[in-house]
Amino acid sequence: MRIRVRTSPAARRLRALLAATALLVAGGTVALSAPASAAGQHRALDSSRFRGVNWADPRDNYAEDPVVPSGLSTSDGYATVKAKATAILTGFRHELGADTVRLPVNPYSVGTGWWNSYTGAVDAATGLGFKVVLGYWEGPAHKDGRIDDTAAWRSMWNTVTAKYGGNASVYFEPMNEPFGYTASAWADTAASWLSDHPGVPRSRVFVSGSGYNDDVTSVCADPRLSGTYLSLHHYGFWGTHTYGEWVKDFRNRVGGCAARTVLDEFGAPMTTGLDYGDAAGTDNFVRYLRADTDTVRSLGMGSVYWPGLRTGDTYSMEALHGSGTALSLTTNNASGADRLRHGWALTP
Template sequence: MTAVALAASLLTLSTPASAATNGFRGVNWADQRDNYVDGWVIPSGLTAADSYATVRTKADGVITGFQQQVGANTVRLPINPQSVNSDWWARYKGAIDSALGHGMKVILSYWEANKDGYVDDPAAWNTMWDRVTGDYGGNGNVYFEPMNEPFGYSLSAWVSLCSTWLSRHANIPRGRVVISGTGYNDNVTGVGAASALSGTLLSLHFYGFWASDTTRAAWTSNLSNRLGSYSSRTIIDEAGSPMTTGLNYSAGHQDGNTFTAYLAATTDLARARQMGIVYWPGLRTGDTYSLTRQSGSGLAVNNASGLAQIRWGWGL
């Protein structure tokens, strides 16, 4: 390796998380059963019998819908050892490859099966991440979230686990690693302050069913407390609200209802602080929060006013 190439390589490895995350305008593409599944994760619209080519073709329709109907440039997809350490991975990669082929950013997040907030099987988890980072570590549009909602761990234990992950995968630039907030990804102040995790992105989850407030001011305060001084590193990679129940999210209809006030406050704060939002879910069959539904080989929007509010939060 030449001196110039070595310097460029070192610069890439030390690149920190950016000073704003609003480049992530995203949606979650989720399994109809939820992503907490003991088995293969299969996002809505795909089936376990699909070949790589079929997954890729189906994903092309969904991803095009996310781009053209919604305006998204990011998709968050679930992974687990059952899916990656099996023959499903070679086929499931069709969804990831489709998104990348369309110029999308992809966030790959580990979901555990036992629903206890812990990594189910550390050895299998490591094998999974070795394969995933081996396949996609060289693609700058792929981001890695070691675990979704690590609510079983104390802050110190969670920081320790993430530090070990970072050491094992030291070839991945920290600016492409997304560290979940503590609890149900519900607070990033602890992980944000951890020097061992410096340079990484952070992820926060925030939902309207977590409180009963009906004003934007109350929800803004709630969200601000969860962010502390770490907004510039944080992606809200789950936030969602009912989209199939007829709610009007337009200006003038926001205060007075828990969910419309919540979504307005979340998107207003994200826009003001230049934070990315990855909506939950962009597509999930049977979920009242789903922003879209399948329509032919593509997608249709479930709530135009809700979509407009999300796009506002994205800075569009």
């Protein structure tokens, strides 16, 4: 129950600080206080809030030029992008029950003419009540798991946060799959990003796990990164396991950090006819996807499927139809979609 009392602004800030300190002493999980400029946007961490899909460039988001999610074109103006995005996002919601979309950014996109158009997709999403996760992908010429050009990366994020830092529905993921860094070097880089953007509430930042986003325990333990969400990736092609072994593998990568962790990439073939509803299925991908969705649900985590839409990708949950701005989606595998909704606790 919330009780309103008349107090001075200074007293209210002191009371909030004391309450947060008490929670920390008691062992609770809270997000660190954001600067006054971000007042009203700070919230406690709850990873289950994210029920999403990735909307990806057909090139897997690795590009030395602008990233262009499937269905869009660099010739599209802002209004066209927004109309196309509205149709596609409405499809994600209708077909899957999604309320979150993860979109790529890179320095070749942000601050350019395409950026002026591309923001139509972000604006369409937030206008529909979606949460948006903007994540940086490196280019394929390097593809070494490291930031390609640190100065360009910083300039990109300055532009992105200047545009959307005040929008509480937009979240920022400094880098996708930082496998070129040691765990400690990646934590240093993420901590530097936070220092460079003090006006962004930590509760709107996704810090990638180490390696291929495949383990969040090291970033979870780093006090410099407290109050942020953590992003985990987990894929069935990483091994062949029983259902129980997949559950164990997933839990080991999360450790005790489930409340802060969003599984923002996981996926399996959706165009090959696999039955993900078969609890006794012996196919490795069936066991994997059932294990991941069961574990996400049992741990109360959020998840963002890879990909909700990416043309040419057998993992794509949705297929794109239509032309111009008259676009629609259909689901490639009903049993896969059912497992996704199960993980989100939308179905039994």
